[in-house]
Amino acid sequence: MIEKLYARLAGLASKTGDVAEGVRELARQPSRVVGARELLFRPGAPAAGLFFITAGIACRYDLLSDGRRQITQFLLPGDLFGVRTCIDARFDHHVESLTALEISSLTPPILDELRTRAPCFIDALWSARQQEQAVFREWLINVGQRSAIERVAHLFCELFTRLQAAGLTIETCCMLPLTQIEIAHAVALTPVHVNRTLMELSRRGWLTFRRGVLDIRAFATLADIAGFDAGYLESPRPDKAQARLANRLRGTLHLPGPCVSSPAIEAAATLRD
Amino acid sequence: MIEKLYARLAGLASKTGDVAEGVRELARQPSRVVGARELLFRPGAPAAGLFFITAGIACRYDLLSDGRRQITQFLLPGDLFGVRTCIDARFDHHVESLTALEISSLTPPILDELRTRAPCFIDALWSARQQEQAVFREWLINVGQRSAIERVAHLFCELFTRLQAAGLTIETCCMLPLTQIEIAHAVALTPVHVNRTLMELSRRGWLTFRRGVLDIRAFATLADIAGFDAGYLESPRPDKAQARLANRLRGTLHLPGPCVSSPAIEAAATLRD
């Protein structure tokens, strides 16, 4: 998974050497394991430091005073969060694991040190965070402008595409351990109506979603009716040359093997079992 | 307006000297004037460079293939946009002026040079962009979870608060040259229903909105029913000490006077006429 991060960040920075340095440092850190459905951060918690998800799925969400909840982002393997190097940064939202998670992190002191040792790595981090904004905007459009069936279809297209980029799909399937309630909170519909929508999507033969396994039978039609265009997920320059460079450098990273291993994590990370 | 930028960025950086340097450089640049309702950038346009709005209001929006439009952000005096120093950055959305605009900018070469001369200025820029994310999230919640009256109330609370921070309010009033159509596209309602909602808000005596002038009669109640909490707009550390520092340094900035002046701009920028 960490090579995927390297490939992604390398596309955002001018000096890939710096990026390799930073990624290597991240790989050197011990990884932490959290159980499913645990609250990782609550609003007000210090947000200094960089967190990297090696395996599992988490989400960010906001709570309204009357209990309404809006999930604002799903964090998949390969995603970063918590990067706020500025003074006294704090979370203003919740971060919760949906499955068991494996997380690596860089502490503020290490980040500070990397700032001088590998400045382009820090730049790449900022750029990566900046890219998220495109996803946020797409979610706003989703919730604001699209019908129920379009919203759910669009969410699934996005998640499938992102999981595919992380190498976590098999054929037309992927593990997507979300409840219909969580989907509802993400696309701003009632769980009841999400259910009806899923039924409809399934009845039309476009996808099935049962017990946390998503099988997209007709991605093209789905993407079409949802108005999904994968462009917003990609790096500004998914250059062939850069991809080759990444491949070539991958061997030089000297990545350590997995630090921990638990059945839950493995189950969460892949479909291979 | 440029002192406001300085005060804001100084709160985000560790070295205020660097920030002063960058802001001074920005002030040194010639400013550009654009008319109302002009398309500044379209998707695919190169986004390298930093733009700073001195006067006027603009917006970002996304277009769906069938013509549906979602406004994703309003850009007010004191706001930045377009900061993407990474390679080959391009806009993936539209930026359009709503009123006449006065804009300063830093070109990529100047930004590159500032990167070494005033690194903390660049950091502060990134942090500022990062702060926007909180606003984006709040919009998603607005559109996803709130009723029509709550949405409109929340949007007005946000815009009024931001204009107040920019010193562009007088008592309970501010100029807000938006059509009901634009409000509709921002809060994801039909223009017709925005109209009914405005009527209702006015009938309840909470605000009036006519001919681009917003008068909030009951901010507290409005904020209450909208669930508006200004916290997400503020810097992580709106420190008293830092504010004093900003005040003290303001005199040392040697800001040039306004480079241009047009009736439209003055009208757009203030209510004083």
Next chain:
DNA sequence: CGTAGCCTTGACCGCCCTCAAATTATGTGG
């Protein structure tokens, strides 16, 4: 004075919400 765009209002309709209950997973302790 005419035209174009925006605002306003009314009637009607449909998508999605609400409430409620039945059914099916999931998990826990006996």
Next chain:
DNA sequence: CCACATAATTTGAGGGCGGTCAAGGCTACG
């Protein structure tokens, strides 16, 4: 391995918020 509790899914009936369509009025601007 089964009994039980809890949570998630499924399905139905009815209602309301906000959308759609349409027409008339207002304002700005040439």
